[in-house]
Amino acid sequence: MKVTREGALDRLKAALGDRLIAVHEKSPKRVYVEVAAEDVAKTSRLMADDLGARFQIATGVDTPTAIEVMYHWAFDRLGCVVTIRARLDRKNPEVESIAPFCPAAEWIEREMWELLGIRFRNHPDLRHLLLSDDWPEGKYPLRRDYQA
Amino acid sequence: MSFATRMLARSLNVFHLAGSACNNCDIEILDALTPKYDLERFGITLVGSIRHADLILLSGIFNKKAAIRARRLYEQAPKPVVVVAIGGCPCTGIIFRDSYNWDGPPGEYIPIDAYLPGCPPKPEAIIAAVIKIIEGLRSGELVPKSESEKARPVMTPAPKPAEA
Amino acid sequence: MAKRTIVPIGPYHALQEEPEFFKLHVEGERVVHLDIEIGYNHRGIEKLSEAKDFEETIFLVERVCGICSTSHPLACVQAIEEAGEIEVPERALFIRSTIAELERIHSHLLWLGLAGHFLGFDTLWMWAWRYREDVLDILELITGNRNHYGMMKPGGVHRDISPDDIPAIRKMLDGLRGPLELFRGAVEDDPLLHARTQGIGILTRQQAIDYGALGPTARASGVDIDVRRDHPHAAYGLVDWDVITRENGDVFDKTVVRILEMFESIRIIKQCLDKLLTVTGPIDSNPPVVKPGEGIGHYEAPRGEVFHYIRSDGSNRPVRHKIRAPSFMNVPTNRETVLGATVADATIILAAVDPCYCCTERMAVAVDRQSGDPLWAGGDLIRMSREKTERLRKETGWEGPRLPLEGRGIR
Numbered sequence: 001m002k003v004t005r006e007g008a009l010d011r012l013k014a015a016l017g018d019r020l021i022a023v024h025e026k027s028p029k030r031v032y033v034e035v036a037a038e039d040v041a042k043t044s045r046l047m048a049d050d051l052g053a054r055f056q057i058a059t060g061v062d063t064p065t066a067i068e069v070m071y072h073w074a075f076d077r078l079g080c081v082v083t084i085r086a087r088l089d090r091k092n093p094e095v096e097s098i099a100p101f102c103p104a105a106e107w108i109e110r111e112m113w114e115l116l117g118i119r120f121r122n123h124p125d126l127r128h129l130l131l132s133d134d135w136p137e138g139k140y141p142l143r144r145d146y147q148a
Numbered sequence: 149m150s151f152a153t154r155m156l157a158r159s160l161n162v163f164h165l166a167g168s169a170c171n172n173c174d175i176e177i178l179d180a181l182t183p184k185y186d187l188e189r190f191g192i193t194l195v196g197s198i199r200h201a202d203l204i205l206l207s208g209i210f211n212k213k214a215a216i217r218a219r220r221l222y223e224q225a226p227k228p229v230v231v232v233a234i235g236g237c238p239c240t241g242i243i244f245r246d247s248y249n250w251d252g253p254p255g256e257y258i259p260i261d262a263y264l265p266g267c268p269p270k271p272e273a274i275i276a277a278v279i280k281i282i283e284g285l286r287s288g289e290l291v292p293k294s295e296s297e298k299a300r301p302v303m304t305p306a307p308k309p310a311e312a
Numbered sequence: 313m314a315k316r317t318i319v320p321i322g323p324y325h326a327l328q329e330e331p332e333f334f335k336l337h338v339e340g341e342r343v344v345h346l347d348i349e350i351g352y353n354h355r356g357i358e359k360l361s362e363a364k365d366f367e368e369t370i371f372l373v374e375r376v377c378g379i380c381s382t383s384h385p386l387a388c389v390q391a392i393e394e395a396g397e398i399e400v401p402e403r404a405l406f407i408r409s410t411i412a413e414l415e416r417i418h419s420h421l422l423w424l425g426l427a428g429h430f431l432g433f434d435t436l437w438m439w440a441w442r443y444r445e446d447v448l449d450i451l452e453l454i455t456g457n458r459n460h461y462g463m464m465k466p467g468g469v470h471r472d473i474s475p476d477d478i479p480a481i482r483k484m485l486d487g488l489r490g491p492l493e494l495f496r497g498a499v500e501d502d503p504l505l506h507a508r509t510q511g512i513g514i515l516t517r518q519q520a521i522d523y524g525a526l527g528p529t530a531r532a533s534g535v536d537i538d539v540r541r542d543h544p545h546a547a548y549g550l551v552d553w554d555v556i557t558r559e560n561g562d563v564f565d566k567t568v569v570r571i572l573e574m575f576e577s578i579r580i581i582k583q584c585l586d587k588l589l590t591v592t593g594p595i596d597s598n599p600p601v602v603k604p605g606e607g608i609g610h611y612e613a614p615r616g617e618v619f620h621y622i623r624s625d626g627s628n629r630p631v632r633h634k635i636r637a638p639s640f641m642n643v644p645t646n647r648e649t650v651l652g653a654t655v656a657d658a659t660i661i662l663a664a665v666d667p668c669y670c671c672t673e674r675m676a677v678a679v680d681r682q683s684g685d686p687l688w689a690g691g692d693l694i695r696m697s698r699e700k701t702e703r704l705r706k707e708t709g710w711e712g713p714r715l716p717l718e719g720r721g722i723r
Contacts, residue, residue: 029543030394030608054537055524056610057636059621072608072619076542081608104524104641130354131249132213141248141359148248168353171668172378172459175422182441196691214352243372246363247356267460268378 005031005078008051015046031082040071040086041096047073048102053082055104060112062143067093067116071105088118097123115142153228153295156202157285159191160278163201163225167218167254169208172268173235177205180271187275190282198222203230203281206238206260211249215257222258228295230281232262234274239263259293334646334662339681341654346647361633366392366466366602369630373620374460376635377668379422382415383613384620384635385464390545391622392466392630394607398599403591404468406584409547410481411455411463412611413577413584417488418447419614420570423666424495427567428713430659431508432698435715436498443491450484453477468596478585485578492578496571498713499564505713507704509564513649513661516561523645526638527616528569529665533561539612546611551583563664570614570666601626613638615666639668656700659693 005028012033013020021034035043047053053073061068066087073082088095097120099106109120110129117140120126128135140146166174180187181194195201198221210218222231236242238254254260264277284290337345357376361369373384386408393400421444428436448458454473455461463469473481499505515525520533530537538555540548556572558565604626610619616638623632642665650661679686688696705712 032606054521056617056619057634057640059632059634061623061632070621072621074543074610076537079543081543081610083608103522103644107640107644108636128351130351132351141356146248168355170375170378170381172375172381175378176458179441179445182445183438184442184445208353209355211352211354213354217352243375244355244357244360247360249354249356267375268458270458 003051003075003078005075005080008053008075008078008082009033011051012043012046016043029080031080032085033082034085034087037086037088037095040069040084041098043084044071044098044105045101047071047082047084048098051075055102056081058105058108058112060116060118060142062090062116064144066090067118069095069112069118071098092119093117094119094121096121097126099123114140116140117143150228150295153285153292154288156228156230156292157282159193160230160282161195161200161202162192162205163195163198163203164205164207165198165218165221167206167208167210167214167238168250169235169237173207173237173266176268176271177207177234177274180274185271185275187278190278192278198225201225201229203232205232205234206254206258207234209237209241209244209247209250210254211247212251213249215251215254218254219257225294228292230262230285230290230292231258231260231294232264232277232281233260234264234277235269236265236267239265242267261290261292335679336650336655336658337679337681338655338687341656343650343653343655343658344681346650348643348646350643358633358635361630361635363629365628366624366630369633370464370466371462373635374462377637378459379419380415380613380615380618380637380668381460382412382463383611383618384637386412386546387609387611387613387618387620388622388633388635389464389466390609390611391607391620392602392609392624394609395605395622395624396466396599396602396607397605398467398602399597400468401594401597403472403588403593404595404597405547405550406587406591407469407473407595408464409551410473410581410584410588411451411461411469412546413581414447414451416577416614417574418444418451419666420574421447423570423614423663424567427563427660427663430663430694430697431505432701433505433712436495436713439491439715440495443488446484446488450481453480465596466602467599468594470596472595473585473588475589478588481585482582485581488578492571492574494715498715499567499571502710502713504701504704504708504710506564507708507710508657508660508701509562509567510560511562511564512657513563513653513664514561515645515649519645519648520561523648524641525616525645525665526641527612527614527666528566528573529616529642529645531555531557532565532569534559537617539610539617543610545609547584547587548580550587551580553580553583563660566664566666602628615639615668616642637668639665643667654700655688655693656696659697 019039024032053075056072056074059070067090069086071084097109099109109123112118113126114128114131233239241253262281266273335347336343370385373388374381376384421440425437425440452458455463515533517534520530520535536557541555553576556569558569602624604624606623608621610617619636621634622630625631646662653661
């Protein structure tokens, strides 16, 4: 069955029910969906396996109130990008890795770990990707309070 | 000026050492070898091993990871060797100066003899630089900074796999 | 004439001996495992961007990569424009696509030359790069530089394309057709090139999807995605052109896709030039400010989708600027494509994704599976690839791609 934009959003809403925090349809091309950290893996599986979306990349952002992770999924047949956003606790940012079922995410999770300090539970290979192996622990360059 | 240095000017073996470059300078260097610009008519050849190098071209800023390797490679080059910084990056770091992954331009740990700024310098500029260097070597005006180093290359032992 | 002993390290090779970027684990002649280590090019650009204003950051992202120096700015300005709800005048869209497609042509020619070099067809290398120069000359005519054009800005483009320059661009494109046909024939018909590239380095369709592969790497495996068509932007929705796909996912198909894409690029540019003669108006909407918001800009660079995300807060700097180059998704596919290959084929397989190693320098090392001892370094692997071609040449009597040297001397 061909996926439509409305159909995809309905499936998301049905799968998450009350746990779905917010849906912002910015434009026909851009949708931003906020979910709880615990629902990231389930939502990602839905996007990848059920809805056939293409994983583009994930973005981590340090903000005053939380560390955000955004997973960007492209629906190429619909010309639409759906971004799944979760806010993680700044003091202990942790989320389930999606790499076990989405190999495309393996590298970016490593990058977000080393640059922002997000712990990806059950990541198959969580080690430095870009920074050298002797980079000081606990120093995350993309954090706002990073001191060189 | 030593005999070795004077002989350098005859037919330069060039080794290209790129460290964290955007590749633009790297491509312009290769462009200088292609038929339109043809650096080879000056007897210049690119070599695959630093141990055959008469001239080292540096490009890129050399980030933390690249800097250690660059220094070690420089040590492996037989002296005297002429070191040229191609492009703005190895000169000063330009737009990447404030990066968290950078400790300073390669000139701080590799003695550089000539700087060719540009982003990227055009093949014409690269040719002009090469000619200037060759003439400088022939006339004795350009004495590679590495000439004073021992003729035998100083070897830093390669790190064991666990350390690297 | 001086003896040609080019064993170039290539634009992507650098620290020849030490940093192991691609570590191929081999048993005998076969690759059984691949370790990939990057980071030699990491310059912290996302963080640097937070300290630059929106126009400055375009100059920064140009220098992410020397060959995709339109791709990153184009995706970046689109992200900024989406975040700040900034309009772009129509004329600017056609200029953007013109520059972008010119870049695609010279990027693919660059790759073709390198592929030829790795396989031992240096004539192909010299010819491809020689014709690349014509494209760079036109870009210099229009933008003032052979690379790092400084054309894109939020709201439009910096420079116009003068109607006086359009005939020169057309002439160059017409002059390019002949050589491109030559390359197409050389690749499609030559049995030696077939022997070196067909069935080599296959990436299956499912693997391409699982790894999120992009660009010609994905399209050669039958994954029909192209950001220009699927998520129309710039002038791509306003002109006619086709997406090129193939089925087998081997090095040969990746080569054919790139060559045919160049013909499509010529098509697109010519239509854009026609429009530029009739569509008047400003080339820049001169936005005074970028409103708070978030925006995603993506564009089909020569290597695949380049993705930028911008978050603005109403100040003149990005709060967050995420950059993802296509090679980030394509390079990991090498873990699949190089398995079981012989070491002689390793170089061309690794090169086939057209890695833009501004994420790193590329350097391959083969180590023995049992002992971990390094066997061959990058230069050796290229040499082995070229030797395989020579061996095949002797065994079969096939010459290699025909590029006539008489009567069509290199100008």
